[in-house]
Amino acid sequence: MKRPWAPGNKVDLLINGEQFYPRVFEAIAQAREEVLLETFIIFDDKVGQQLRQALIDAASRGVRVEVAVDGYGSASLSDAFVSSMTQAGVGFHAFDPQPRVAGMRTNLFRRLHRKIVVIDGVRAFIGGINFGIDHLGEFGAMAKQDYAVEVTGPVVTQLHSASKRLMSAVLQPPSQVHPQLEPTGEVTCVVAERDNGMHRKDIEAYYIEGIRMARERIVIANAYFFPGYRLLRELRNAAQRGVEVVLILQGQPDMRWVRAVSRLLYNYLLRHGVHVYEYIQRPLHGKVALIDDEWATVGSSNLDPLSLSLNLEANLMIRDRAFNRQLHAHLQELLDQHCKTVTLERMIRGYWWRAPLIFIGFHVTRFFPRVAGWLPAHRQRLQSLQPEVRPSTNTHANNTDLHEGPT
Structure with a gap:
């Protein structure tokens, strides 16, 4: 609600x-x-x-x-x-x-x-x-x-x-x-919560709503990226209709398994036109995003199963051109100075042995929200x-x- x-x-x-x-x-x-x-x-x-x-x-x-x-x-x-x-x-x-x-x-x-x-x-x-x-x-x-x-x-x-x-x-x-x-x-502004009561899907719902309305750009900088299938599909759809979709993810993680898990989704994203960058100056802990020239969010919610399906989280959703412009300028500076580009060619190397893990990882994103109720x-x-x-x-x-x- x-x-x-x-x-x-x-x-x-x-x-x-x-x-x-x-x-x-x-x-x-x-x-x-x-x-x-x-x-x-x-x-x-x-x-x-x-x-x-x-x-x-x-x-x-x-x-x-x-x-x-x-x-x-x-x-x-x-x-x-x-x-x-x-x-x-x-x-x-x-x-x-x-x-x-x-x-x-x-x-x-x-x-x-x-x-x-x-x-x-x-x-x-x-x-x-x-x-x-x-x-x-x-x-x-x-x-x-x-x-x-x-x-x-x-x-x-x-x-x-x-x-x-x-x-x-x-x-x-x-x-x-x-x-x-x-x-x-x-x-x-509006406060978006995720809890295990009346606000189970609010943060994800705001993201999906924003992505669906995107016409020019989506920039997401998120520390722990392993979202559900619905959000992945909306990012894919946005890229396919001509929106520039940019993900800034961990390249120098505080926990090595984080990058390994996120990379299970890179092939899917890159094949559908999403641009993926890894931030390498220091561990990325941020959970921010912007869409077009007005919508933005800052908060505690990662885009992973713990944040989207289990934890108590809170984000501020923001509609303001000046704030969007300020955040975009900062993220663009990170991209220009401290990120490396992830290419599909690079991800394809060794694909034969990673393919089973990628298949499993992709389907975990589809079914985890349902499985979370058993935890x-x-x-x-x-x-x-x-x-x-x-x-x-x-x-x-x-x-x-x-x-x-x-x-």
């Missing part, structure tokens, strides 16, 4: 942690009533510690602060890290935390993967950036390339509502912030964490397995 588009917003593109973190920390420092924050991962590193202090400072001056992290993605946060916040009055909640089995995290499926921050119900951030130093250039060659947006205006009501609904069971008393927002700009399910619940009841006490310094899955 999709929401209505909301006009009258202001949207600023934020590229990588260098632009994202200062704006988020500034907004938290200016909060007067409430901070709602959702993320997949918080690391106990330079960035995580700055976030923790900003949240503690806000709670100390009487701001209501509620944080939701994923019980799988942030399983390695220490008791000391959490207790320093809860003792200052920060509400800290984990989505479906589970005990480890033989030291391994077992709750892989249906994760809280979205990244949303809402300040006082009037200012919000949404995108794909977690809170960790690996989103800063100083991290080195494996620093992630990623995106978020800062937004004000009527659409913030949708983001506030989404976060309140997720945290409803732990917000005691309920949030007293009820935004009635005046226009702040000229951008038309382990659980209630979409948050557990308020106190150190004595936490499922894990490992610290980030001693445990780096948070990188095992898509982030």
Whole structure:
């Protein structure tokens, strides 16, 4: 059940942690009533510690602060890290935390993967950036390339509502912030969620709707690309009717299996006129796209089975020529300076031994949404964490397995 588009917003593109973190920390420092924050991962590193202090400072001056992290993605946060916040009055909640089995995290499926921050119900951030130093250039060659947006205006009501609904069971008393927002700009937006309830297909539906209306260009930059058959077919159809379809995918992946899986689809795409490029400067973690000269999206949703069929995700869908132009200029710069072209001739080499894998991979995209219903399910619940009841006490310094899955 999709929401209505909301006009009258202001949207600023934020590229990588260098632009994202200062704006988020500034907004938290200016909060007067409430901070709602959702993320997949918080690391106990330079960035995580700055976030923790900003949240503690806000709670100390009487701001209501509620944080939701994923019980799988942030399983390695220490008791000391959490207790320093809860003792200052920060509400800290984990989505479906589970005990480890033989030291391994077992709750892989249906994760809280979205990244949303809402300040006082009037200012919000949404995108794909977690809170960790690996989103800063100083991290080195494996620093992630990623995106978020800062937004004000009527659409913030949708983001506030989404976060309140997720945290409803732990917000005691309920949030007293009820935004009635005046226009702040000229951008038309809508929040698209994917959950395991009423919004199972919303993000995919917006993509398919946008691709079908495309007349000139489609540019998708996505970290983990293994979409369902319906979306693949729409990309093929767009290319065949003369739309320039460009995919920017991982060429220097943070997990090698990601590129291997995506490449199972390259033959199909290239044969039908889709242009495929691999970004090789650093690991691509972004989840952005644009269509023609107005439509764009920035968010947390990869185009893979986990994001499209299992995880809780959130994207901002944007209609604005200026934003589209800014994002396109940036992606064109990546193409010109930091991408290599994937050709059909290159993919055909060794095709004889890859053909069975390609056949299997293609049909997995057709049937996975149906199979997803058989995978382990659980209630979409948050557990308020106190150190004595936490499922894990490992610290980030001693445990780096948070990188095992898509982030």
